[in-house]
Amino acid sequence: MSNTKFSKEHEWITLDGEVGTIGITKHATEMLGDIVFAELPEKGSNVEKDGTAGVVESTKAASDVYTPVSGEVVEINQSIVDDPSKINADPEGGAWFFKLKLKDKSELDTLMNKEEYDKFAKESSS
Amino acid sequence: MNIKKTALYELHRKHNAKFVEFAGYSMPIQYSEGIVKEHNITRNKSGIFDVSHMGQLFIKYSNDITDKLQEILPTDLKNLKINQSKYSFLMKENGGIYDDLIITRMKDKYMIILNAACKQNDLQIIKNKLNDQNLDMNNNLSLVAIQGPESKTILENVVSNVSKLKFMNGENFSFKNNEIFITRSGYTGEDGFEISLPNKVAISFVEELISKGSTLIGLGARDTLRLEAGLCLYGHDINENTSPVEANLKWAISKNRINDNFIGSHQIKKQIKEGVSKLRVGIKPETRVIARESTKIFDEKDNEIGKVTSGTFGPSVNASIAMGYISNSHSKKDTKVYLEVRGKKVPANVCDLPFYKKSYVKGEANV
Numbered sequence: 001m002s003n004t005k006f007s008k009e010h011e012w013i014t015l016d017g018e019v020g021t022i023g024i025t026k027h028a029t030e031m032l033g034d035i036v037f038a039e040l041p042e043k044g045s046n047v048e049k050d051g052t053a054g055v056v057e058s059t060k061a062a063s064d065v066y067t068p069v070s071g072e073v074v075e076i077n078q079s080i081v082d083d084p085s086k087i088n089a090d091p092e093g094g095a096w097f098f099k100l101k102l103k104d105k106s107e108l109d110t111l112m113n114k115e116e117y118d119k120f121a122k123e124s125s126s
Numbered sequence: 127m128n129i130k131k132t133a134l135y136e137l138h139r140k141h142n143a144k145f146v147e148f149a150g151y152s153m154p155i156q157y158s159e160g161i162v163k164e165h166n167i168t169r170n171k172s173g174i175f176d177v178s179h180m181g182q183l184f185i186k187y188s189n190d191i192t193d194k195l196q197e198i199l200p201t202d203l204k205n206l207k208i209n210q211s212k213y214s215f216l217m218k219e220n221g222g223i224y225d226d227l228i229i230t231r232m233k234d235k236y237m238i239i240l241n242a243a244c245k246q247n248d249l250q251i252i253k254n255k256l257n258d259q260n261l262d263m264n265n266n267l268s269l270v271a272i273q274g275p276e277s278k279t280i281l282e283n284v285v286s287n288v289s290k291l292k293f294m295n296g297e298n299f300s301f302k303n304n305e306i307f308i309t310r311s312g313y314t315g316e317d318g319f320e321i322s323l324p325n326k327v328a329i330s331f332v333e334e335l336i337s338k339g340s341t342l343i344g345l346g347a348r349d350t351l352r353l354e355a356g357l358c359l360y361g362h363d364i365n366e367n368t369s370p371v372e373a374n375l376k377w378a379i380s381k382n383r384i385n386d387n388f389i390g391s392h393q394i395k396k397q398i399k400e401g402v403s404k405l406r407v408g409i410k411p412e413t414r415v416i417a418r419e420s421t422k423i424f425d426e427k428d429n430e431i432g433k434v435t436s437g438t439f440g441p442s443v444n445a446s447i448a449m450g451y452i453s454n455s456h457s458k459k460d461t462k463v464y465l466e467v468r469g470k471k472v473p474a475n476v477c478d479l480p481f482y483k484k485s486y487v488k489g490e491a492n493v
Contacts, residue, residue, distance in 0.1 A: 033346070034162040036439035037414050037446070055468065057416050059161040059350055059438060084414075085162075 005108055006117035007068035012092060015108065020069060023096040024056065024087070027121040033058040035087045040076040040098055047073060047100065049107050054097055056087065069107040071100035132178035133268045133325035137332060141342050148345060149242035151179040156344035164347035165441045168314055172274040173343035174335050181245030181263045182322060183238040183252070191256065195236065198255050198389050199229065200370070202380035206231040211294045211309050213378045216248055217390030221369030221397065224248065226360055230296050230309060237307070237322070239269070241360045268328035272340055273318030280338045281319055284331070288319065302327055314348070315355025315482055353447060354440045356408060356479030362419055363406060363435045363449055371397040372451065374406045404432065405457040408479040409448040409465070414439070415472045417448045417465040424464040424471065431456050434465065440481055447481045
């Protein structure tokens with residue numbers, strides 16, 4: 001996950017060429033508890049950095065999912081909509097949320113690396 | 127405000143509970159297993175719930191007290207047998223519910239179990255009615271529930287002969303030479319028991335239940351369990367603005383008392399005779415979308431016809447479930463309605479309660 005970047009809203013993004021894969025962090029799933037519902041943006045839609053791009057609900061509450069960068073949604077992961085418990089099981093792997101064709105790669109520079117995020121997550125949960 | 131702790135607090139901590147403040151108490155919302163697993167453990171095996179935050183009020187029995195209690199409760203207490211429990215309410219004159227409660231006739235006293243958030247107000251109402259300002263809840267007692275299909279066997283291993291109890295009946299037993307009172311009841315839709323016992327033995331009692339195979343369960347799973355069972359949570363599904371008739375809890379008003387006088391009786395009689403404009407129903411969204419409390423309900427012509435009072439994802443029914451009040455004209459089973467969630471209208475259907483079929487041990491058909 002060396003080229004993975006993280007947002008303060010607890011999303012991760014991994015870049016492969018022009019396309020970024022986005023999901024929520026393990027830390028986020030631990031705070032949310034058992035996820036029982038997921039809603040994703042529509043394929044083909046455009047999302048803006050820090051804008052809402054989906055929803056997850058645990059047994060306790062609903063939380064918005066934000067996109068850490070702007071772009072066009074080129075693929076969504078239907079399997080987490082069909083079985084949201086996958087998000088708790090493998091949040092930073094198979095349970096990615098959506099893929100974006102990035103509008104502006106420089107937006108990635110505003111995000112944290114793994115070490116910075118781990119520190120941020122630890123501080124924000126204490 | 128000083129946050130209160132129950133006698134089981136340290137045990138919850140030892141079992142890695144996550145705490146939330148609930149009605150002024152620091153209570154476990156979940157343990158390390160998480161809400162869905164805890165829910166399933168209760169449905170399939172056995173779960174232990176600390177409900178010590180609820181009020182335990184004991185009132186010395188007499189014919190005079192029975193008469194006075196009948197003036198504030200819609201329950202036939204005169205025919206309540208020794209060791210029998212009934213679900214009841216404290217009402218306002220307009221039929222609104224101050225609290226729902228369980229009253230048990232013990233040999234020489236009544237035991238009333240009250241909701242934590244309401245218990246001080248309830249106590250004042252009862253004190254005034256009985257003209258007894260010294261009446262107080264017993265704070266030396268804990269209240270523990272054990273629920274789920276294996277609970278009978280597990281509890282029997284700790285307290286002999288407990289499995290002979292019938293649903294909504296109780297009796298005195300002993301644990302380590304302490305008198306304890308056990309009723310066969312609960313709030314999960316499963317067979318189970320509630321145990322009232324001295325604080326000083328609460329931890330050792332629960333530890334024994336754990337060693338025999340039961341598991342501590344938090345308030346999170348308690349909520350998904352009770353909602354699947356179609357049971358009301360006070361302050362959400364029932365409150366001072368809902369009457370027992372509107373809440374579809376008419377069954378809890380004793381038939382021979384409908385024409386009697388008790389606080390709220392005038393309104394109840396009127397509502398039974400003339401009908402009500404809103405009714406509590408079960409609602410099943412057609413998708414997995416969760417309709418939380420306060421979600422607006424619309425009919426097919428986009429008229430607002432009600433509001434959701436509780437909604438969650440039910441792990442045992444593997445579906446989104448909700449309860450709410452809906453205009454009487456739309457309260458029939460299978461009526462198509464729409465729930466407004468995040469600006470979108472989600473199709474849903476009115477359905478029967480409970481969502482999950484109960485497996486209470488029979489003793490009587492109606493609680």
